[in-house]
Amino acid sequence: MTRRSHFQRLLLLAASTTVIAGGAVLPSSAMAATAAPHTAAVTTVASDHDGHRQHGSPTSAKQWVETTDTASGITFRLPEKPKVEHYTKAKGRASGRFYTVENDHGIVGFLVIDASGAQLNLNDCLLSFVDGYNAESHSSSEVLTSTGVHKTTVNGRPALDARLSAPDGTVGSARFIHDGDHYVVALSLGPKEKEKPMSESYQQLLASIHMPDAGATRAG
Structure with missing residues (x-):
């Protein structure tokens, strides 16, 4: 297994834990139903290094893929067409979608959790995410910690930013956003030697x- 694939597996586990944590505070009637998988609309767009759309030849700029999460209507762009992991409503978990791109720099991902009526706060989301990642860490050198945690807003919505790192040189960033009926997580993770290009992708x-x-909405 490559190091990037290792990141991918651990991030999927972390996303699963975050979805479960989000579902744990949903009303019981909401958890009882099983949601059908949602598809996502995917459009390829050309962008420059600042993420702005280009109207010329697609080969003249890096190809980024614009995706709409159908259930929430949230749109975002990733460096290429993402892999999608679907989570459906079941006892003890919410529904959600985790979109990831794995490249030479590491992993960039976008998680959407359907959490209508949930009262989970953003700090709990961060703790659940880190705990989920660390649950399958093979040694203390792989244990992820969050630093530089601070509150911010995104278009009036409450958000939480964190820096991620592990003793083995793994680095990354995460932003948790509460958007009314949804919790959103944007993240990046990769080796320290690839930190600059990964950070650029994350900022885009x-x-x-x-x-x-x-x-605007208010988080608990």
Whole structure:
């Protein structure tokens, strides 16, 4: 297994844990139903290094893929067509979708959790995510920690930013956003020697996020 594939597996586990944590505080009636898998609309767009769309030849700029999460209407862009992991509503978990791209720099991902009526706060989301990642760490050198945690807002919505790192040189970033009926996580993770290009991709992802509702929400 390559190191990037190792990141991919651990991030999938972390996303699963975050979805389960989100579902744990949903009303019991909401957890009882099973949701059908949602598809996502995917459009390839050309962008420059700042993430701006280009209208010329697609080969003249790096190809980024614009995706709409159908269930929430949230759109975002990733460096290529993402792999999608679906989570359906079941006892003890919410539904959600985890979109990931694995490349030479590491992993960039975008998680959407359907959490209507949930009261989970953003700090709990961060703790659940880190715990999920660390649950399958093989040694203390792989244990992920969060630093530089601070609150911010995204278009009036409460958000939480964190820096991620492990003793083995794994580095990354995460942003948790509460968007009314959804919790959103944007993240990046990779080896320290690839930190600069991974950070650039992560910043482009953050800049591309578009929430369909203009109204601000309040997190618990």
